[in-house]
Amino acid sequence: MSRGWKDVRDHIKRQILNSTYKPGDKFPRDKDIALELNCARSTVHRAMRSLADAGIVERRRKGGTFLKPEPVTRTTLSIPITRVEIEDRGYEYRHFLVSAKATKATPAIATRFGADKASRLLQIQALHLADNRPYVMEDRWISLDTVPEFVDVDLTQISANEWLVCNRPYSRCDVQISAHTITGEAGKFLEAAEGAATLVLERTTWIDDNPITHVTATHTPGYRLVTKG
Amino acid sequence: MSRGWKDVRDHIKRQILNSTYKPGDKFPRDKDIALELNCARSTVHRAMRSLADAGIVERRRKGGTFLKPEPVTRTTLSIPITRVEIEDRGYEYRHFLVSAKATKATPAIATRFGADKASRLLQIQALHLADNRPYVMEDRWISLDTVPEFVDVDLTQISANEWLVCNRPYSRCDVQISAHTITGEAGKFLEAAEGAATLVLERTTWIDDNPITHVTATHTPGYRLVTKG
């Protein structure tokens, strides 16, 4: 009947499309689907897992496989190192360290990192430039408890962004995206008109339960974030 | 040595962490890693594929497996049906059809859909409300060539958003995120102050090579998009 796991996946997708299964419905057991399509259970398993990864289907041991009650659009956002992002667009990259100082956590940071883990912090402000024009301004907090060796990094040579991404793989990353009108200081550094809309990305990364860093990246007006999925 | 594919994955992750492999480096063949870790090639394959899916590693037939030259933060964005998003936040959902008319494609839409596929279009503007307060305004184009049955949908009963997501699974979806200051008409419907910053999500969905719909969703000021990964 069908040949590869992608065919099986597409077959099931098609059934979802023409309402053979409706949201919340239970699918037959992998074994039975395999029997029906004349393939191995592992092939159905592979197809179902890909559908589960895509958020289309939900699988539970013993329970079986269900069509997700409410379809969700799931897409992948790729955030490269800022230098790479700029160079990929064909611009010359430069970065500029605005300030770096050890400070006490603001309540917002303390909450985000966990009250007990927000000691020994470094706050860094930096500007990334594309062809000498402002591209993104970042306001970053770094946990020196988690990354003590960061104090030895020469931030005139490498940006905190690049050093951390390259040297501190993380196990978890939260991202928040919002829009703001530009405020005084950021506007000055970004050379943007007062009141312009900017896209702001906030990222927090963790290694196990230890916070590595939290960045608020304010982009120049007109910036677009593109995803593929 | 190791037991499951997750152990193999974590073993490799650990090696990446402590610079056993540096960006751009080539990994041994799956077979050799399997030999070294005393497990089956398929187990290594499973682990490597998960690392490839996560964007950490790159695999090429014949070529082998490489550590991605430039680490990329990859995160997943989930966009539920607007009704569900609003109800999940504990608000009462309502939607309001502003306008629906058959019109000619703008150059922007023609480019996006493909010049030859931008005939027979429907343009819809709708407002989604949470507890009777504006939540998001959508400006949508629908290809009636791809979705002819859409003309029979009663948009006072169900939003175009929900009908399409539930009835027209797509094979591809592009998302673009940007920030804009609110303009006259959208500002009126969203009851937002002139000049406020709004997060704008543009989505285009396709079934094979046929465009289904393109939406520009303008959110109320203060909206935050959250991802987990």
Next chain:
DNA sequence: ATCTATAAAAAGCACCTACATAATAATGTC
């Protein structure tokens, strides 16, 4: 009736074999 232990069911995983596919390297031809 309520809680608890046990059994059963379905997905998940590990391992194996065999073959397919695609990209590269080596070779031959002009």
Next chain:
DNA sequence: GACATTATTATGTAGGTGCTTTTTATAGAT
């Protein structure tokens, strides 16, 4: 030397077997 052909190689996939894990359902004990 430039180009086409062929061989090689590492990943990708299909199929099969047998076991594990988790969760549900059931039977038993109080």
